[in-house]
Amino acid sequence: xxxxxxxxxxxxxxxLVDGDGGPVGRVQDVVLVPSGNDLRVLGFVAQFQRRxxxxxxxxxxxxxxxxxxLRGGTVDMRPFQRREGERLAVADLFDTRVNExxxxxxxxxxxxxxxxxxxxxxxxxxxxxxxxxAPHVVPWPQVAPHFASSPEMAQVAELRDLHxxxxxxxxxxxxxxxxxQVMALLADEQVADLLEEMPEEEAVRLIExxxxxxxxxxxxxxxPDDAVDLLADLEEGDRAELLTRMxxxxxxxxxxxxxYDEDTAGGLMTPEPVVLAHTTTVAEALAxxxxxxxxSELAAQVFVTQPPxxxxxxxxxxxxxxxxxxxxxxxxxxxxxxxxxxEPVSPDLPLRDVAERLASYDLLAVPxxxxxxxxxxAVTVDDVLDHVxxxxxxxxxxxx
Numbered sequence: 001x002x003x004x005x006x007x008x009x010x011x012x013x014x015x016l017v018d019g020d021g022g023p024v025g026r027v028q029d030v031v032l033v034p035s036g037n038d039l040r041v042l043g044f045v046a047q048f049q050r051r052x053x054x055x056x057x058x059x060x061x062x063x064x065x066x067x068x069x070l071r072g073g074t075v076d077m078r079p080f081q082r083r084e085g086e087r088l089a090v091a092d093l094f095d096t097r098v099n100e101x102x103x104x105x106x107x108x109x110x111x112x113x114x115x116x117x118x119x120x121x122x123x124x125x126x127x128x129x130x131x132x133x134a135p136h137v138v139p140w141p142q143v144a145p146h147f148a149s150s151p152e153m154a155q156v157a158e159l160r161d162l163h164x165x166x167x168x169x170x171x172x173x174x175x176x177x178x179x180x181q182v183m184a185l186l187a188d189e190q191v192a193d194l195l196e197e198m199p200e201e202e203a204v205r206l207i208e209x210x211x212x213x214x215x216x217x218x219x220x221x222x223x224p225d226d227a228v229d230l231l232a233d234l235e236e237g238d239r240a241e242l243l244t245r246m247x248x249x250x251x252x253x254x255x256x257x258x259x260y261d262e263d264t265a266g267g268l269m270t271p272e273p274v275v276l277a278h279t280t281t282v283a284e285a286l287a288x289x290x291x292x293x294x295x296s297e298l299a300a301q302v303f304v305t306q307p308p309x310x311x312x313x314x315x316x317x318x319x320x321x322x323x324x325x326x327x328x329x330x331x332x333x334x335x336x337x338x339x340x341x342x343e344p345v346s347p348d349l350p351l352r353d354v355a356e357r358l359a360s361y362d363l364l365a366v367p368x369x370x371x372x373x374x375x376x377x378a379v380t381v382d383d384v385l386d387h388v389x390x391x392x393x394x395x396x397x398x399x400x
Contacts, residue, residue: 007106008089008105008107008108009105017068017069019061024055027068028090030106031089040118040119043057045080054247057117093106098143101125102124102126103122104123114293121137123137168198191221192219195222208238212245213245225269232258239258262387264347265354269368270379270383273377274294274299275310276309277306281334285334289302297380297381301321301364304318305374312372317340318338320338320339345366346370358379
């Protein structure tokens with residue numbers, strides 16, 4: 001996705017197209033959520049025929065003057081329903097009074113790590129007797145206090161800058177009530193990072209103290225395999241309620257993972273490896289694995305299938321490692337350089353056998369396919385280590 005700032009007023013009513021250029025709908029608004037002092041972009045509200053649907057910003061490949069293009073995969077056509085804490089740029093924020101001026105536009109762009117998009121600029125203008133005067137653009141922090149959701153924003157910013165391991169250490173030294181207060185000050189994505197770092201029992205205790213809508217938000221920010229581990233430790237009723245409150249495109253993969261035993265390939269796998277169609281070019285594949293938000297073990301290879309490329313995919317074809325991609329001509333298609341010598345594993349393969357497969361072939365990830373030959377996920381070395389090493393091993397290793 002381009003890193004050029006995009007103004008919301010220029011995005012609305014732009015065509016929304018799929019990866020092949022087929023029409024999906026038109027952008028109607030931008031969904032935002034407070035994240036410390038910032039406003040983070042969750043996605044877009046798009047009009048499809050007579051309904052409004054939600055499109056996660058992670059699904060967006062390019063924002064161009066002519067339209068918004070999505071990555072591969074299907075689009076959830078369920079009607080958009082706003083959740084607590086979410087704000088719509090046009091419907092809620094435009095025309096908000098800021099001192100003697102009014103908010104007329106917002107600019108959004110990716111953060112430093114390219115993983116999330118944020119509001120970075122605001123356009124302010126005065127109103128004349130006949131029309132609005134020409135606006136001027138200011139950095140978002142200059143107007144953020146007018147949109148703050150709580151008076152503790154300075155403390156939020158301080159906590160947000162700490163490494164997750166340091167925040168976990170601080171939380172563990174606090175009484176539970178104080179921990180809850182601190183958690184309330186943190187952005188959802190930071191809480192997700194913390195829950196991934198915490199021992200499972202403590203993570204469960206903390207998630208149970210949150211209101212359901214916020215807990216659903218946070219689970220959506222977690223890596224799917226970590227979110228499933230946490231959900232599996234909750235009471236059945238709480239788990240079902242949280243899944244219901246999550247967006248369908250986020251909850252559906254988790255429901256599939258929960259159907260597997262946690263000590264099998266299906267229970268270990270991530271349902272979101274890099275999956276590309278067999279007709280994809282090497283140049284396009286390299287662009288996909290360059291995304292900074294991708295963990296290194298997933299960026300090391302792409303899994304090749306027939307469409308659709310969202311799990312469960314079309315027929316699994318094979319895998320292409322990044323080193324092979326670097327040696328091929330940019331215009332070469334993946335079907336011409338795929339490696340099909342490493343057989344996929346079944347979802348019910350036990351953890352020990354999965355670990356032996358990874359070790360025997362010196363792999364960073366192994367594909368998991370169902371009985372119909374469709375890719376349903378991939379088990380990485382990281383996934384296996386998370387299950388065979390004691391809780392907190394990441395913090396101990398990372399701080400040495």
